[in-house]
Amino acid sequence: MTHTTLVRRKIELTINQILEESGRARQDFQDDQALVRDIGLDSLDLAATVVQLEHELGIDPFREGRTGVQTFSELVRLYEDSLSG
Amino acid sequence: MNELVMNAGLQTLPETTGVVIVSGGSRGLGACIVQDLLDHGYFVCSFSRSSSARIETWQADPALQGRFYFETLDAGHAEAVRSYVRTVRDKFGRIDFLVNNAAIARDGVFALMTDSDFQQLLQINLGGCFLLTREVARQMLVQRKGGIVNISSIVGLSGFSGLAAYSATKAGLFGLTHSLARELGSRNIRVNAIAPGFLETEMSEGLAESQRKQIERRTPLGRLGTPEDVVPVVRFLMSEDSRFITGQIITVDGGATA
Numbered sequence: 001m002t003h004t005t006l007v008r009r010k011i012e013l014t015i016n017q018i019l020e021e022s023g024r025a026r027q028d029f030q031d032d033q034a035l036v037r038d039i040g041l042d043s044l045d046l047a048a049t050v051v052q053l054e055h056e057l058g059i060d061p062f063r064e065g066r067t068g069v070q071t072f073s074e075l076v077r078l079y080e081d082s083l084s085g
Numbered sequence: 086m087n088e089l090v091m092n093a094g095l096q097t098l099p100e101t102t103g104v105v106i107v108s109g110g111s112r113g114l115g116a117c118i119v120q121d122l123l124d125h126g127y128f129v130c131s132f133s134r135s136s137s138a139r140i141e142t143w144q145a146d147p148a149l150q151g152r153f154y155f156e157t158l159d160a161g162h163a164e165a166v167r168s169y170v171r172t173v174r175d176k177f178g179r180i181d182f183l184v185n186n187a188a189i190a191r192d193g194v195f196a197l198m199t200d201s202d203f204q205q206l207l208q209i210n211l212g213g214c215f216l217l218t219r220e221v222a223r224q225m226l227v228q229r230k231g232g233i234v235n236i237s238s239i240v241g242l243s244g245f246s247g248l249a250a251y252s253a254t255k256a257g258l259f260g261l262t263h264s265l266a267r268e269l270g271s272r273n274i275r276v277n278a279i280a281p282g283f284l285e286t287e288m289s290e291g292l293a294e295s296q297r298k299q300i301e302r303r304t305p306l307g308r309l310g311t312p313e314d315v316v317p318v319v320r321f322l323m324s325e326d327s328r329f330i331t332g333q334i335i336t337v338d339g340g341a342t343a
């Protein structure tokens with residue numbers, strides 16, 4: 001698996017786990033889906049996603065004040081960029 | 086600490102207790118809270134800038150192996166606090182409760198206080214609490230469960246001459262408590278504050294005899310408080326008995342502000 005798909009996969013798994021833990025259905029994510037409007041995450045779900053990803057990937061790009069992430073693909077790209085330094 | 090011992094301990098963890106971080110557990114009220122929670126079967130993690138005889142006793146007690154964890158660190162240092170919380174999470178697997186207790190007091194005529202007094206009060210009493218609460222709340226959000234108890238003071242409610250800056254930091258904790266209770270309630274994380282009256286600890290040693298007498302006179306129950314008066318309330322706010330209480334300030338002052 002390439003680096004890109006690995007990160008994407010981790011993010012998918014994390015979001016699905018958070019959806020499941022709160023009794024919501026798992027989803028297949030599309031690039032242009034909005035995290036809040038389409039996937040249905042609220043700000044605390046997003047925070048939990050970021051914390052869980054920090055546990056697993058060892059980075060949290062939001063600690064440096066990154067904002068403006070709206071869609072699933074933007075979130076994936078943010079982590080890919082941060083991981084590649 | 087041996088990971089296996091920790092894991093073994095967690096499996097036998099009674100439903101009614103949990104893993105708790107108490108800031109400033111080396112002496113005073115913090116040490117009393119640590120003792121009480123250890124006595125009631127909690128897994129207790131604490132830190133302060135220096136160790137103490139009580140900390141060393143707990144560390145050396147074979148009966149507490151794997152149930153007590155302590156580090157020296159300064160609550161005002163973001164990186165140290167972050168790494169401490171990460172260590173606790175890695176060791177114990179979760180963080181159920183936080184007691185924000187560490188604080189410093191600076192008394193004196195406000196007009197004569199130094200820049201450094203102001204900076205330290207803000208950095209430790211408020212800043213330290215922000216940093217620790219943020220790191221612990223992150224973990225609690227993932228767990229979808231938790232309890233936070235902020236140790237404030239009645240001087241944050243009704244004021245005290247000579248403690249203006251300190252009182253302002255303690256009042257700040259009320260704002261934190263109310264807002265975080267609203268922000269985190271949907272994730273089953275409760276946030277409450279305790280406002281003790283004057284307590285017999287090192288922090289209040291600086292009180293003049295006349296001030297002490299005045300406090301006693303104005304307290305319906307006729308004495309200064311002790312840490313032992315406060316610890317059952319901390320435990321209550323962490324327990325299932327308080328499951329529908331959040332965003333509240335519980336005053337424990339012998340009626341001084343009645």
Ligand SMILES: NC(=O)c1ccc[n+]([C@@H]2O[C@H](COP(=O)([O-])OP(=O)(O)OC[C@H]3O[C@@H](n4cnc5c(N)ncnc54)[C@H](OP(=O)(O)O)[C@@H]3O)[C@@H](O)[C@H]2O)c1
Nearest residue numbers: 109111113114133134135159160187188238283284286288
């Ligand atoms: N005593 C009272 O009359 C009274 C009344 C109402 C409320 N309170 C509140 O009760 C709480 C406990 O007070 P206390 O009377 O027990 O005070 P204390 O005897 O002075 O103990 C304070 C504790 O906090 C720790 N601490 C202070 N600054 C720290 C820092 N920068 N980083 C890490 N740890 C730090 C101290 O250890 P180190 O110094 O080694 O760091 C100590 O363990 C405080 O929040 C206080 O505002 C006290």
